[in-house]
Amino acid sequence: MELDSRLVRCFASVFPDLTTEQIKQASGKTVPTWDSLAAVTLIAVVEQEFGIDVNPLDLGDLNSYSAMKDYLRHRLNGRMSERSNP
């Protein structure tokens, strides 16, 4: 839940005209303002907000809200399990 709301906030800062519902359906194909500049800004906002560094090879796949959410869930879970290792 927390991940969802933080990610929605990131999207809202880059796409201020979208509603929360529209954000959750958003992708590069459905949002006209999702151009290369918006994509770079979105990745930078997400990296800073979640304290992660997105691998350049993953950038091409992060082209929708749901893809971004899945990616973050995977990365953040991974980090937690790494931390729990002694």
Added chain:
Amino acid sequence: MKLLTALDVLKQRLPEGGPVREVFLACGFTPIHLQTFLAAHLQLYFPTERIEITTGVYGDLVGNLERLQPAATRLSALCVVIEWSDLDPRLGIRNLGGWDVSDIPDVLESLHQHSQRLCQGIERFCGTVPISISMPTLPIPPLFISPLHQQHHHELQLREAVASMAASLSRNQGIRIVSSQRLDELSPALQRFDVKAEILSGFPYSLDHASTLAELLAATIRNAPPRKGLITDLDGTLWSGILGEAGVDGICWEMDGRAHIHGLYQQFLASLASAGVLIAVASRNDEALVEQALSRKDMLLKRDSLFPLEVHWGLKSESVRRILRTWNIGPDAVVFVDDSPMEVAEVHEAFPEMDCIVFPNNNYQAFWDLMRRLRNSFGKSTVSIEDSIRLQSIRTVAAIGQSLQDAEGRADEFLKNAEASIVFSLGRDVHDSRALELINKTNQFNLNGKRFSESDWIGYLNEPGAFLLTANYEDKYGPLGKVSVLIGRDNGSLLTVDGWAMSCRAFSRRIEYQILRYLFDVFRFEEIIFEYRKTDRNGPLQGFFARLLQRPPDSVVRISNRCFSQRAPSLYHRVEDTLRHGA
């Protein structure tokens, strides 16, 4: 500031049609996040203005400047962000131009040529728009043969060339260079360069570095006016010890007495005073003893630099009130320093706008921070002639003020014997910072209360027919410096005055009448139109117009030469006229 916060700041768009602050951000990299942060920081500084930032093309910093036409722009500021790769592409990592040992001398030569072109490109804008510049902030790539812990002479030559370029640019009025020392403090060197972002998107800065750099650039664009006066306590502040107990020879400020920070404080206040900052004393003490102490030959802050002295056993806030009255400045332009937290609290309660600081006795690091904080509060780009005579003119005004309040007949006699002279300067010197300060700070004798941003001021004076008239006053009691500023337009058939302000230190000397006489004599119009507007505080100007018109002034005031000649009082000033610059 986080990028998310910056975007949120910019989301709160102001309505169309309001004032706009347009800034051109010239850089050779993709401006993307720096542009966002700069807009956000400027928006916080100027909350009522819509911030618009325009940029050029990637990879051509000099070309971006050369394509921008100074005369065709109505920019509020020009912001130039230089990185090493703008001085030679081989100093970046996006171009593969060769890092052979044999290439380095050519890199140096190329850097010299690029920096010359860059300087010329920037200097074209001097006098048309305020300019803020950031010199290279990123690490130089590892292209030199020496190990990281050793500086190679080629690297030193590069740095020398850039430092020389910055020094040369900073000599131009209207150009402000971002402090590399301040940037070093706020943005760690190793955390500035984002290699991934540079390679993937052509944006070389980490987000933290971009935000910090944008904040400093915004601060140089904002160019907040410095505070004007400092009121200091004595015991435990200007010196160590209590004068009433230790006696004149018992107080100290040197290393031996572990009182060195008081010596540094004196030295610092002397430095501020030499730059035109007013320094006064508010102390609960014996006046005669204080005079003796301040006359000690080893004082680093000279007695002459202090005015006025409020030394008695009454409330500090009352002392501060009297000092403000003598200086004729508001509490928001003043800093109060005292070692007693109680005194500081008492003054702060009476003057919430005043910066009230507890002197950090026995805390050397806190004292260092205090000096830096004070320098920031009083920081300015240049020391003007007015700065150098401000204290003297305030002393003069205080000394003869009572005489000038006397009856009209005696005032006439007084003015006749004052040996007063006025030096007029007519032109359009956009860099006259004192003129801009007068028009923006003066309330009582102010034509309409209109304030100008630096860029509005430059824009106005660059309009066809616009002129700037300033008046410097001096009499046998001493100089008052530049006391009046007037701006107007001569369109060939009408003379319109759009702004006029006079320092209240110059009241009752009939300078305002002499200014009008000068306008009639020089421009030779039968009538002058004043874009007057009544404000809550411009009563003295209303009175001046009412005396000439013999009725309260309307929204636009017209004064004819005939009316002026009939109603103006006798004028005794000797008048001089300096060079006119293209008016």
